[in-house]
Every structure is written in structure tokens, then in C-alpha cells.
Amino acid sequence: GAVVSQHPSWVIxxxxxxxxIECRSLDFQATTMFWYRQFPKQSLMLMATxxxxxxxxxxxxxEKDKFLINHASLxxxxxxxxxxxxxxxxxxxxxxxxxxxxxYGVNEQFFGPGTRLTVL
Amino acid sequence: xxxxxxxxxPLSVPEGAIASLNCTYSDRGSQSxxxxxxxxxxxxxxxxxxxxxxxxxxxxxxxxxxxxxQYVSLLIRDSQPSDSATYLCAVNEFNTDKLIFGTGxxxxxxx
Numbered sequence: 522g523a524v525v526s527q528h529p530s531w532v533i534x535x536x537x538x539x540x541x542i543e544c545r546s547l548d549f550q551a552t553t554m555f556w557y558r559q560f561p562k563q564s565l566m567l568m569a570t571x572x573x574x575x576x577x578x579x580x581x582x583x584e585k586d587k588f589l590i591n592h593a594s595l596x597x598x599x600x601x602x603x604x605x606x607x608x609x610x611x612x613x614x615x616x617x618x619x620x621x622x623x624x625y626g627v628n629e630q631f632f633g634p635g636t637r638l639t640v641l
Numbered sequence: 642x643x644x645x646x647x648x649x650x651p652l653s654v655p656e657g658a659i660a661s662l663n664c665t666y667s668d669r670g671s672q673s674x675x676x677x678x679x680x681x682x683x684x685x686x687x688x689x690x691x692x693x694x695x696x697x698x699x700x701x702x703x704x705x706x707x708x709x710x711q712y713v714s715l716l717i718r719d720s721q722p723s724d725s726a727t728y729l730c731a732v733n734e735f736n737t738d739k740l741i742f743g744t745g746x747x748x749x750x751x752x
Contacts, residue, residue, distance in 0.1 A: 563744070564743065627690070627733075631687060
């Protein structure tokens with residue numbers, strides 16, 4: 522259980538084009554989805570938190586007009602990188618939050634396989 | 642600035658040994674603690690979660706939590722070359738579902 526998929530797994534595009542990345546929770550309904558970016562040899566950087574039916578909450582320094590997030594349902598969130606430039610080339614990873622079992626009422630995050638974006 | 646600190650490594654251990662990975666955090670309000678494993682070029686995989694002080698064991702993995710010392714550790718018994726990866730410590734931000742990640746410790750298990 523707790524499987525998260527992402528599509529596409531990699532994409533190469535020209536500078537100035539837009540790229541859409543899909544994130545799906547396959548076997549559970551996610552209370553919240555998150556979008557991260559990871560540059561080589563660096564840790565994960567949270568870009569935004571996404572809840573179904575509401576606007577995403579972006580982290581400081583992340584341009585909301587450049588990284589458009591749509592959370593259409595409890596199992597689907599999309600990230601669109603608009604007018605992509607070479608500096609946007611990175612590994613984009615989504616995660617979906619699932620309420621853990623037991624007494625703690627804690628959410629655990631499960632990651633998708635990631636999308637490697639290369640902007641030429 | 643809420644932080645999670647990890648030694649970047651690499652931590653090199655022989656096959657069959659115990660690997661000990663450590664993590665400290667600054668947010669005293671954090672209540673949930675996680676260890677993720679990330680192979681090179683792949684996304685993180687949740688391997689352990691711990692919420693209360695003490696030890697939690699799952700197979701070859703043991704997570705240890707000491708909230709008073711703001712310290713989390715992960716022990717890997719009978720280390721295998723396939724355990725070679727970067728291990729990320731993650732701590733929830735108080736009153737949110739957001740996770741704060743450490744920079745990770747690279748573990749190398751040699752035959």
C-alpha cells in the first residue's frame with residue numbers, strides 16, 4: 522500500500538515552454554500532497570503544500586506564478602513549470618500524506634518516483 | 642530557523658556490521674520523526690517512523706528517539722552492500738504536516 526506515481530519520469534524541453542507533472546496516490550486518498558525539488562548532491566527542498574480544492578501554499582522564495590499547482594482530487598495533484606529555463610532543470614518529487622495507523626494520528630509522507638526535468 | 646542536522650559522511654562499514662546514523666533537531670515542538678532511504682538518482686523511501694521516546698524495531702532497523710536531547714538515531718544491523726544509500730532524517734514542523742529534512746548521511750557498506 523501507500524503507492525505514489527508520477528508522470529512523466531523524465532522530460533527534456535526547450536527554454537520558454539511549459540511542462541506539466543502529474544502526481545497520483547494510487548491506493549489511498551491523500552489528505553495533503555507536497556512538491557519538492559532536489560538539485561544534485563543537495564537535500565530536498567519543499568516548494569509547496571497542496572490540499573484538494575484549495576490554493577497551494579508556497580514556501581518562501583518559490584514563485585507561485587511560475588510553479589502552478591492544481592490539486593484536482595484527493596488522488597491527483599499537478600505541477601506546471603511555466604516558461605521553463607535551464608536553471609529550472611532539477612529533480613521534482615511529489616509526496617502524498619497518509620494518516621498513519623495506531624494512536625498517534627500522525628501523517629506519513631510517501632514519495633513518488635520523481636521527474637527529472639532538463640531544460641535546454 | 643528550524644534545522645535538522647546530520648553528518649554527511651560517508652559512513653563506511655563492513656558487511657555484517659552495525660551502521661549507526663545520527664540526527665539532531667532544533668524544533669522542540671516536533672512530534673514525528675522519520676528515516677528515509679534514498680538511492681542515487683531515486684526518490685526517498687520511508688523506512689522508519691517513530692513518535693515516542695525509546696526504541697522501535699523493524700527487521701534489521703531500529704530507530705531511537707530522545708526528545709529531551711532532541712536526538713534521533715537509526716541502527717542498521719547486519720549491514721548489506723544493498724544498504725548503501727543516503728539516509729535522510731526528517732522531522733515534522735510543529736503543528737503542520739510539513740517535514741524538515743536533514744542533508745542526509747551517505748552510508749557505504751563494503752563486502
